[in-house]
Amino acid sequence: MTFPTLEHARQLDQEDPLRQYREQFRITGHRLIYLDGNSLGRLPENAPGDIADTVEQAWGNRLIRSWNEGWYIRSYSLGNSIAAITGASEGEVVISDATSVNLYKLAAAALKRQQGRKKIITDNLNFPSDIYILQGLVEQLGSGHELVVLESRDGMTIQTGQLGEAIDDDTALVSLSHVVFKSAFMYDMKAVTELAHRKGAMVLWDLSHSVGAVPVDLNGAAADLAVGCTYKYLNGGPGAPAFLYVRKDLQEQLHSPIWGWFGELSPFEFGLDYRPGKGISRFLTGTPPIISMVPVERTLQMLAEAGMDQVRRKSMDQLAFLETLAEVTLYGLGFSMGSPSDRDRRGSHLSLRHPEAFRISQALADPETGTYQVIPDFREPDNIRLGISPLYTTYEEIFLAVQEMQMIVQKELHLNFREERGAVT
Ligand SMILES: *Cc1c(COP(=O)(O)O)cnc(C)c1O
Numbered sequence: 001m002t003f004p005t006l007e008h009a010r011q012l013d014q015e016d017p018l019r020q021y022r023e024q025f026r027i028t029g030h031r032l033i034y035l036d037g038n039s040l041g042r043l044p045e046n047a048p049g050d051i052a053d054t055v056e057q058a059w060g061n062r063l064i065r066s067w068n069e070g071w072y073i074r075s076y077s078l079g080n081s082i083a084a085i086t087g088a089s090e091g092e093v094v095i096s097d098a099t100s101v102n103l104y105k106l107a108a109a110a111l112k113r114q115q116g117r118k119k120i121i122t123d124n125l126n127f128p129s130d131i132y133i134l135q136g137l138v139e140q141l142g143s144g145h146e147l148v149v150l151e152s153r154d155g156m157t158i159q160t161g162q163l164g165e166a167i168d169d170d171t172a173l174v175s176l177s178h179v180v181f182k183s184a185f186m187y188d189m190k191a192v193t194e195l196a197h198r199k200g201a202m203v204l205w206d207l208s209h210s211v212g213a214v215p216v217d218l219n220g221a222a223a224d225l226a227v228g229c230t231y232k233y234l235n236g237g238p239g240a241p242a243f244l245y246v247r248k249d250l251q252e253q254l255h256s257p258i259w260g261w262f263g264e265l266s267p268f269e270f271g272l273d274y275r276p277g278k279g280i281s282r283f284l285t286g287t288p289p290i291i292s293m294v295p296v297e298r299t300l301q302m303l304a305e306a307g308m309d310q311v312r313r314k315s316m317d318q319l320a321f322l323e324t325l326a327e328v329t330l331y332g333l334g335f336s337m338g339s340p341s342d343r344d345r346r347g348s349h350l351s352l353r354h355p356e357a358f359r360i361s362q363a364l365a366d367p368e369t370g371t372y373q374v375i376p377d378f379r380e381p382d383n384i385r386l387g388i389s390p391l392y393t394t395y396e397e398i399f400l401a402v403q404e405m406q407m408i409v410q411k412e413l414h415l416n417f418r419e420e421r422g423a424v425t
Pocket residue numbers: 098099100101127129130177181206208209229242
């Protein structure tokens with residue numbers, strides 16, 4: 001690619017086959033550039049109305065009758081829509097709880113099935129909550145499980161060979177993020193799953209940074225278990241409930257460690273002895289958060305219509321555009337690449353590293369500094385994460401964000417900011 005200009009960026013936006021989706025999201029402030037859709041996706045333009053309908057009509061007018069008018073099956077129908085964009089089959093995905101809770105349920109279920117095997121494998125690129133959940137589980141089970149945390153050699157990737165060496169006949173479970181949150185490294189799901197299966201180990205994938213951003217083929221990879229979040233690329237809003245996937249043939253062999261009534265065979269019989277529900281239903285816990293489930297539906301419709309291959313193509317093109325700009329304008333200013341160089345092995349964000357990353361990200365987000373207000377996110381110790389949400393990110397935004405970064409560092413405007421971190425970074 002030749003060095004891109006602003007005109008070039010605008011041209012690419014005009015030719016973008018997904019350009020009609022941007023207007024389906026709330027875009028405020030023409031000087032605000034949002035590159036953090038991988039932490040909290042934008043508000044779908046129809047979401048406030050959809051939520052109001054659920055509150056006013058379904059709750060306000062129909063009251064408890066709404067459970068039989070769509071609420072009860074919503075966890076399953078939305079789960080099927082997620083199945084459709086992750087290569088799973090109907091009845092293999094359901095909406096439930098938070099990602100952390102789903103990871104707990106599925107990891108516990110897997111360890112129970114894998115009795116006798118003591119090793120759990122993860123890596124130090126994984127999201128801390130996932131590691132905490134596994135640490136807690138080892139402690140609670142008290143049956144001599146060992147959590148092995150593989151160390152990345154370059155801080156960005158894990159070689160498949162490292163997993164190959166670690167997975168053995170004592171391995172019960174391998175639990176990994178498909179796309180890791182900091183560097184965006186993406187595992188080869190099929191290769192890793194095969195490796196684990198050869199030794200009789202199960203694999204639990206966290207799809208939080210994959211779903212809605214990269215094509216995922218759970219069935220094609222013969223994946224056992226997966227969890228993921230709906231407020232990143234699925235734009236479900238803060239605290240939107242997560243999802244979980246259990247391959248069909250495993251569903252009757254596994255049991256949730258939390259025997260809630262929504263996972264019972266027939267909750268409204270109110271029997272006093274728990275019987276696990278049929279199929280995926282046994283992994284539900286309590287009453288699903290109906291209102292919080294509403295917004296995600298719009299994005300799932302858009303993704304189904306656009307097709308994940310098209311979404312991936314745009315994401316890859318935009319990442320290449322961003323990378324070219326960064327190479328030319330930023331690498332001379334102390335920035336370096338914090339994501340793997342192999343483009344096929346990363347998700348939909350790019351991490352740029354800089355010793356002053358925190359203060360630069362403060363300066364970027366400050367409305368008084370520079371021409372644009374750019375919101376990326378900062379990840380310790382020195383990563384500025386730039387998220388591409390193909391449904392709404394434009395080439396122009398990427399161009400201007402890089403230009404702003406260059407200007408801030410050249411003029412040392414970040415030196416006006418303090419090092420103190422807020423509660424949420
Ligand atoms: C965002 C994210 C989560 C979120 O977990 P919650 O329990 O839903 O807050 C979990 N795992 C990964 C890898 C994530 O990126």
